[in-house]
Amino acid sequence: MLKLVKPSAKYLQSALTACSEFMSNPSIFQIQSIDEMIQILPDNADRYFYKLYMEENGINLKLNYVSQTIFWLVDDEEYIGTFALRHNLTDYLKEIGGHIAYQIKPSKQKQGYATKGLLLCIGEALKIGLEQVLITCKENNIASYKTMQKAMLKMGGREIEPSITDGQKNHRIWIKTQERHNGTIRPLALAIITKDNKILANKGYDTKKNEWFYRLPGGGIDFCEKAEDTLKREFMEENGIEISVGEKLGIVENIFEFNGKKGHEIALVFRAFLSDKDMLKDKIPLLEPEFEGCFTEFIEINSENKIYPQEALDFIKNN
Numbered sequence: 007m008l009k010l011v012k013p014s015a016k017y018l019q020s021a022l023t024a025c026s027e028f029m030s031n032p033s034i035f036q037i038q039s040i041d042e043m044i045q046i047l048p049d050n051a052d053r054y055f056y057k058l059y060m061e062e063n064g065i066n067l068k069l070n071y072v073s074q075t076i077f078w079l080v081d082d083e084e085y086i087g088t089f090a091l092r093h094n095l096t097d098y099l100k101e102i103g104g105h106i107a108y109q110i111k112p113s114k115q116k117q118g119y120a121t122k123g124l125l126l127c128i129g130e131a132l133k134i135g136l137e138q139v140l141i142t143c144k145e146n147n148i149a150s151y152k153t154m155q156k157a158m159l160k161m162g163g164r165e166i167e168p169s170i171t172d173g174q175k176n177h178r179i180w181i182k183t184q185e186r187h188n189g190t191i192r193p194l195a196l197a198i199i200t201k202d203n204k205i206l207a208n209k210g211y212d213t214k215k216n217e218w219f220y221r222l223p224g225g226g227i228d229f230c231e232k233a234e235d236t237l238k239r240e241f242m243e244e245n246g247i248e249i250s251v252g253e254k255l256g257i258v259e260n261i262f263e264f265n266g267k268k269g270h271e272i273a274l275v276f277r278a279f280l281s282d283k284d285m286l287k288d289k290i291p292l293l294e295p296e297f298e299g300c301f302t303e304f305i306e307i308n309s310e311n312k313i314y315p316q317e318a319l320d321f322i323k324n325n
């Protein structure tokens with residue numbers, strides 16, 4: 007069975023064979039965690055396992071390094087490849103590196119292992135509280151780019167502007183760690199920001215119902231994040247603006263269908279406020295709109311505009 011495991015003596019023999027394989031294929035691009043494995047594991051397995059333990063627990067990290075967990079992808083007893091999961095991002099990792107780096111041993115490449123392993127590693131990212139992960143690769147790394155795209159198609163996510171490091175372009179894709187409508191209930195924070203009889207909302211399109219709709223701005227609450235902070239973070243990530251958050255108006259349970267799939271959310275709804283400067287605008291650009299022409303915009307509260315979750319509007323009708 008294919009699974010991700012923490013490196014251990016159980017798989018040592020197979021990993022050592024893989025080290026020889028990596029070493030005899032030096033032309034194949036090697037990620038840093040493979041270089042370290044080749045350098046330490048063959049002579050000193052205990053030191054290698056100890057180093058990984060220290061890195062995972064953030065002990066004596068090198069300057070500008072973050073905690074990371076190394077997984078071995080194994081098929082039954084056989085080592086197949088390495089996946090490095092960084093627990094958070096630095097400015098550098100946002101440009102190149104991302105949350106997850108991976109390498110499959112040469113004899114097992116082109117058999118779907120990276121794609122399957124990446125999905126397993128995304129599952130591990132969810133366990134440490136990451137709602138989405140950034141994956142990057144150099145522009146000429148076609149295999150890795152395809153692997154990232156396949157994971158994005160399965161899980162949902164979005165590709166963002168490539169970064170440029172050392173004069174080279176890097177593809178960057180954010181991938182959700184939880185399929186949005188996969189049978190789990192999602193905790194959300196949503197903002198109610200009003201101006202006259204208008205409310206701030208994001209425009210969306212349902213490809214199955216063929217209809218435009220509006221959704222209150224906000225997003226999924228990260229593990230150990232206060233819901234008020236979720237709203238501030240989401241506005242900064244989505245629109246690049248600061249907001250202030252006021253009183254909690256209430257809680258809404260939203261069971262819905264989007265693009266033919268069922269969804270179930272529990273949303274904490276807050277009154278929130280734009281800065282005076284942003285309040286003067288009718289439309290606030292989204293940094294990465296899902297469709298051309300989509301904005302966060304003030305729209306009329308009336309029966310023609312479908313605004314979701316509808317129940318959240320009751321909080322302002324009654325106020």
Ligand SMILES: CC(C)(COP(=O)(O)OP(=O)(O)OC[C@H]1O[C@@H](n2cnc3c(N)ncnc32)[C@H](O)[C@@H]1OP(=O)(O)O)[C@@H](O)C(=O)NCCC(=O)NCCS
Pocket residue numbers: 034035036037107108109110111114115116117118119120121122142143144147148149150152153
């Ligand atoms: C990138 C890498 C992990 C892909 O591993 P893999 O197990 O061969 O990938 P998969 O078999 O899951 O294939 C994923 C896709 O890439 C394609 N692919 C794999 N190797 C390819 C190659 N050399 N050239 C073009 N496409 C390739 C596959 O055909 C598949 O696409 P498809 O489904 O459209 O056919 C592997 O090539 C590797 O270890 N490279 C060196 C390390 C590296 O570059 N890591 C990424 C760091 S960002």
